[in-house]
Each structure stands twice: as structure tokens, then as C-alpha cells.
Amino acid sequence: MSDGESRSDSAYRQLRGYIDGVATGERLPSETDFVQMFGMSRASIREGLTRLRTEGVVRSRKGSGSYAVRDQAPQMVRLSAISSTRDLAEWHEVRLALESEVAALAADRRTEDDLARLVRAQETLMVRLIVDRAEREDVAFHAALAVCAHNSKLSDALGRLTSHIFSWGNLSAQRSVLTAAERRELIALEHGAIVDAVAARDSDRARAELRRHLLNGRTRVLSNL
Amino acid sequence: MSDGESRSDSAYRQLRGYIDGVATGERLPSETDFVQMFGMSRASIREGLTRLRTEGVVRSRKGSGSYAVRDQAPQMVRLSAISSTRDLAEWHEVRLALESEVAALAADRRTEDDLARLVRAQETLMVRLIVDRAEREDVAFHAALAVCAHNSKLSDALGRLTSHIFSWGNLSAQRSVLTAAERRELIALEHGAIVDAVAARDSDRARAELRRHLLNGRTRVLSNL
DNA sequence: TGCACAAAGCTGTCCTACAGAATTAATGTA
DNA sequence: TACATTAATTCTGTAGGACAGCTTTGTGCA
Numbered sequence: 044m045s046d047g048e049s050r051s052d053s054a055y056r057q058l059r060g061y062i063d064g065v066a067t068g069e070r071l072p073s074e075t076d077f078v079q080m081f082g083m084s085r086a087s088i089r090e091g092l093t094r095l096r097t098e099g100v101v102r103s104r105k106g107s108g109s110y111a112v113r114d115q116a117p118q119m120v121r122l123s124a125i126s127s128t129r130d131l132a133e134w135h136e137v138r139l140a141l142e143s144e145v146a147a148l149a150a151d152r153r154t155e156d157d158l159a160r161l162v163r164a165q166e167t168l169m170v171r172l173i174v175d176r177a178e179r180e181d182v183a184f185h186a187a188l189a190v191c192a193h194n195s196k197l198s199d200a201l202g203r204l205t206s207h208i209f210s211w212g213n214l215s216a217q218r219s220v221l222t223a224a225e226r227r228e229l230i231a232l233e234h235g236a237i238v239d240a241v242a243a244r245d246s247d248r249a250r251a252e253l254r255r256h257l258l259n260g261r262t263r264v265l266s267n268l
Numbered sequence: 269m270s271d272g273e274s275r276s277d278s279a280y281r282q283l284r285g286y287i288d289g290v291a292t293g294e295r296l297p298s299e300t301d302f303v304q305m306f307g308m309s310r311a312s313i314r315e316g317l318t319r320l321r322t323e324g325v326v327r328s329r330k331g332s333g334s335y336a337v338r339d340q341a342p343q344m345v346r347l348s349a350i351s352s353t354r355d356l357a358e359w360h361e362v363r364l365a366l367e368s369e370v371a372a373l374a375a376d377r378r379t380e381d382d383l384a385r386l387v388r389a390q391e392t393l394m395v396r397l398i399v400d401r402a403e404r405e406d407v408a409f410h411a412a413l414a415v416c417a418h419n420s421k422l423s424d425a426l427g428r429l430t431s432h433i434f435s436w437g438n439l440s441a442q443r444s445v446l447t448a449a450e451r452r453e454l455i456a457l458e459h460g461a462i463v464d465a466v467a468a469r470d471s472d473r474a475r476a477e478l479r480r481h482l483l484n485g486r487t488r489v490l491s492n493l
Numbered sequence: 494t495g496c497a498c499a500a501a502g503c504t505g506t507c508c509t510a511c512a513g514a515a516t517t518a519a520t521g522t523a
Numbered sequence: 524t525a526c527a528t529t530a531a532t533t534c535t536g537t538a539g540g541a542c543a544g545c546t547t548t549g550t551g552c553a
Contacts, residue, residue, distance in 0.1 A: 050537065051318075059420065073503060084538045086311075089504090090318050093276075097322040105504045106545030120345040120425045124324030133421040140369030140422065144361065196358040197365065200345045275506065298534055309507045314535090330535045331514030 050083050052127050054091030057081055062100060067113035071101070074109075098123070120200075122207045134208050135261045139254065141201045142185070146237060146253035147246040149191030157191040158242055165234050172227045182209065184234060188253075191241060233259065275308050279316030282306055287325060292338035296326070299334075345425075347432045359433050360486050364479065366426045367410070371462060371478035372471040374416030382416040383467055390459050397452045407434065409459060413478075416466060446488065458484065 048056075058077070065071070072080070077088045092109060095101040098121070103109040125131050153161070164180070164187040171177035185205060189198035233256040240249035273281075283302070290296070297305070302313045317334060320326040328334040347359075378386070389405070389412040396402035410430060414423035446454070458481040465474035 056420065075503085086537060086539090089315075090536090093315055093318045094322045097319045103504065104546080106502080107547075108503060120347065120428050122345065123421070124322060124327075126321060126327070130421070133419045136369065136373065136419050137366070137422050137425060140366050141362070144365030144368075148361065194358045194361050196355070197362050200362060203345050300534085311506060311508090315505090328535065329515080331533080332516070333534060 048127055048129050050087040051090035051094075052129065054081060054083060054087045055094050056091075058088075058091045058095060059100070062095070062111050065111050067111060069111050070107075071109045071111060122203065125208070131208070132261070134204065135257070138201065138204050138208060139257050139261075141197060141204065142188075142257060143250045143254050145189050145192045145194075145197060145201060146241070146249040148194060148197070149188055150241045150244050150246040150249035152193045153191040153241055153244070157187075161187045161191060161238055161241060163187075165238055168234070169227070169231060172223070172230065176223075176226075178209070181230070182206070188237070188241070229259070275312040276315035276319075279306060279308060279312045280319050281316075283313075283316045283320060284325070287320070287336045290336050292336060294336050295332075296334045296336060347429065356433070356489075357486070359429065360482070363426065363429050363433060364482050364486075366422060366429065367413075367482065368475045368479050370414050370417045370419075370422060370426060371466070371474040373419060373422070374413050375466045375469050375471040375474035377418045378416035378466055378469075382412075386412045386416060386463055386466060388412075390463055393459070394452070394456060397448075397455065401448075401451075403434065406455070407431070413462070413466070454484070 054077075062071070071077075074085055074088050074092070078085050081088065092101060092103065096103060100112060101109050102112050122134075123130070125134060149157070149161075161184075164184045168177055168180040168184050171180045182205065186198075186202060189201055192198060233252065236252040237249060237256060240246075240252050279302075287296070296302075299310050299313050299317070303310050306313065317326060317328065321328060325337055326334050327337050374382070374386075386409070389409040393402055393405040393409050396405045407430065411423075411427060414426055417423060458477065461477040462474060462481060465471075465477050
């Protein structure tokens, strides 16, 4: 889990943890202090600090020191760049949290029209899977599921997060460990179970089946790195 | 150019300009190439690159090179203003999704120190509840729980969302249907159940108890409107 | 006390060096 | 020739040292 973490990732994480424990505007220890505290070179410490400066969490003044800048306007949740497998795993967990709730709400609230759209999205996906990986249709299925939940805040956040994670996937090698046929069968099975649960208005089962689907997918993706 | 510009500022600006002129996914020149192109040290170049990586504009792979990312995609999830009870209910559901997962992860991953902090937060809350509504201490308890989950993305998003919801609550009349004593007993019971589940490393129970806690709270708040 | 000045500490920047991953070139074999 | 294997090269990540220039602190003097 934390093995894919580079030195500067570790520095960033530890610095962030340190900053969470100090008052607004307070001066941080010097970079050389952090070097001794964290047991890594000043270059790595500075890299972590640079990231925090970019995020607006820290401000540095030449000759004086670095200072914690507590956040001013928490009106946004920033989808920070995915720069390590740990970042990816963490965003996956956020997605899992949102989408498992979406699945449960979908089972509770779906209309007949919603269900019809969901079924159609799944059928379109399965047809397309014969040709290629059908990533666009896969996203469409999950979007159709989100619509069923009848919560615009939830589906909007989930949609942005999913595309964020997805855009990372496009950059990486994206070699699947599964054959096309295996993948097709898996999706048929797992998506089918979700659709069934939503159709039966069984929210607990919908949540459980979606969790299984995402956890399986995560395992496959992460085992590829 | 401008006098107040540091070397790394200049590197950042020039790198950004360079990247604007290349295709998505294209490989950038090496850091040593930029050293010659911009006439500054590799440290300054790397600082500029680190900023761009943090912004998600660039991605670097050890041994290979740095690549332009583009597809600037939606980097933010906007916490839109709460202007109706429906908005409030929807954000509550998002919070429920995130925090129930946090509770489950907390039970799985909490260290002894995490647990100690959580218990202390609850004790502080209970003491303060004798005096007033102790909203700050209530938030602190939930923050302590989030720390246990060891997922900075999840806890950050949840923290911002919670403060967003709370800021609405502060604006409204905030008349509770419960007496202070009733509220105190309820929090003791429900928070206690969560702490117990986390202590026992029972993720399912932690999830369930947190759901119950939040759903009860939601019912109380919404029945007030 | 108040002020000037020296000393120490800090970040910003540059340099050199090397490990380790990824890519490319070279080489041997069928 | 075609291809698999190996070696050389390239590149980022990290370490450590050095110094300039700015800020803060401390000291001594009037």
C-alpha cells in the first residue's frame, strides 16, 4: 500500500501531517530540521514543501522561514493530481465510498424509466465490449446508475472523481491482465448483479455488489503496477 | 522581465509556456536540456516541474522522462451553496457516504495512538457538552475519526464537506428539539458505540453505528424545518 | 534606554555525484 | 535475415555540500 511511495511523497505526507497540528500562521521548523526529523535529504523536503506551497497550504519567505497558511475558503474539494499508486488507491477509496452509497440509493429510488435506462446502458456496453474495451460505455453505465440515485450533488461529485481517476488510467500503460473475453464475462456478471439488485429494490445487495465490482477492479488495476 | 520573479518562478512560467505548445502526452525535453535552454540550475528547473506536477499538468516517470498531461479536466468539486432543504439533504447523503466509509476504514486501520486520540476527543466533547452545544468539539471528534482512516484524500474531502454543512447550520435558527441533557445522552451513546466498534476493529459495526448516528442527526435537523 | 552593528539562521540557488528505472543500441544465435 | 538477450546509454530521483542574500536575534556602546 505505502510501498509505491517516493521520498518526496513521504515528505509531503509527513509535512502535511505536521502542519495539521500547528496553528494558523505559525512558523514551521527549518528545512534542515525536517531533514533530521524525517531522515531524508533537503531536496526531498523541499519538493514536499513546493507541493504544499503550490496548494497554498504553506508560504515561505527567504531568510525567514516557512509558515502554515490555514485554508481560507473551503468551497472546493480539490482533486489533486495522482502522482503515486498511493494517491490512486486513496481516490479509489473515495470513489468506493460515493458509489456504494449511490448504488444503495439507486435501489431505493429508481423509477421504471431509470431502470430501463440502466439496462439499456448495460446492453450497449456489452455490445461494444465485443469490439474494444468500451471505456466510454463503461463510464456511461456508472453514470446511468448515478442518475437512479436522484441526488445531483452525489452524482456530480462521483462523475468528476471517476473521470479524474480515469484520466490517470489513460496515461499509464493500461495493459489489462485479463483477456477481452474474460473481461467481458466479468463485467456481464458484476454489472448484471448490480442491475438485478437495483431492479429488486434491494439496497443492501446493490451496495454489496457494487463494492465487490469496484474492489475487484481496483485489485486488477493495482496489481498491474 | 519582472523583478520580483525568482528563478523557479521563471522556470515555472517558461515551462508552462513550453507545454502550451506541445501535444497531449508528448514527452518533454530532459531536465538537463531545460537547464541549457533556460540558463538556470537543475534545482530550479525541478522546482518548476514539481509545481506543474502538483497542478497535474505534467507527469514524470523515473528513467523515462516528463510528459505533458493536458486534458485539464475538472480538478475541482464545487461545494455549491445550500439554498434549500433539498440541497441540505443531498449534501447530508454525500457526507453519509464518505463518513460511513471513513468509519469502516478507521476500524480496519486505526493505530493505538489513533484510538487514544479518538477517545480523548470524545471525552473532551462530553465535558464541553455540560457547558454548551460544543459544536467545535463535535467536529473535532469526527476529524479524529477521519484521521484513523489513514486516507488524506477522504478525510480532506469529508472535512471540507462537514464544515460546509455546518456553516449552513450556523446561519439558520438552530433550535434543537432536544434538551441539552437529552442531546448529551444521545451523543454519549452514539459516539460511544462508534468508538467501541473502532476499538474492536469491527468495520461493519463501525459503518453501521456511524450511519445510525448521522441518520438520527439528519432526522432531527430536517424535522426542524 | 536606544541605536548601530555584528552574528547566526533561513531560504533560494548552484554544483557534483550516484542509484535505479527505462530506453536504446549492440550482439550473438538460429 | 529475424529475433531474443545483453550491454550501454539516458533520464529522473535523491543525497550532500556550498554559498548568496535576506531576516531575525543578539551584543556592545553611547
